[in-house]
Amino acid sequence: LMVWLRRCTHYLFIVVVAVNSTLLTINAGDYIFYTDWAWTSFTVFSISQTLMLAVGATYYLTLTGVPGTATYYGLIMTVYTWVAKGAWFALGYPYDFIVTPIWLPSAMLLDLAYWATKRNKHSLILFGGVLVGMSLPLFNMVNLITVADPLETAFKYPRPTLPPYMTPIEPQVGKFYNSPVALGAGAGAVLSVTFTALGCKLNTWTYRWMAA
16 A cells, blocks of 8 residues: 555645646746847746756655656646747747747756765755756756847737736836846755755655555
């Protein structure tokens, strides 16, 4: 019975965590829609993506104990997002304008930290968390600069779901403009360590609940 319960709980939690992570970051590739606030939103979204990837992938990784699982989790999030972004294509946006956040390389670094330290959870939290936080903004900026004519396209296809309170009043120049990658990576490197630890803790709580 316990084996059956553990397996069912394992798969249920993975689906719940992966789906919710994707839902929470589903608009994270839409930096370009916030034309006047693009770098501010990039910084904020970079941090949110980093934290959701760190907590979900670490939970999945430590629950299975198999290096490579974090990468699999990142792949799940990526596929979910591809499907969701298909809605933008259906609305008429060109393929080269739709940005899908890049999670896989950061998830691979998390797996590498776990494998290289011989499945040491403390090293996973410290090294893996920092690697995810520092790498994700970098990969997503490379992803973002491949978009063709972002401003022209953004004005040609105004986002239909942009709520009124998110409409820019005037350009915010200076605050986050100078280095969104550095700001996102700096904050992410610190915060993702905490969230990686949370992923490990969720794993512990899950096993305790299943064994009760």
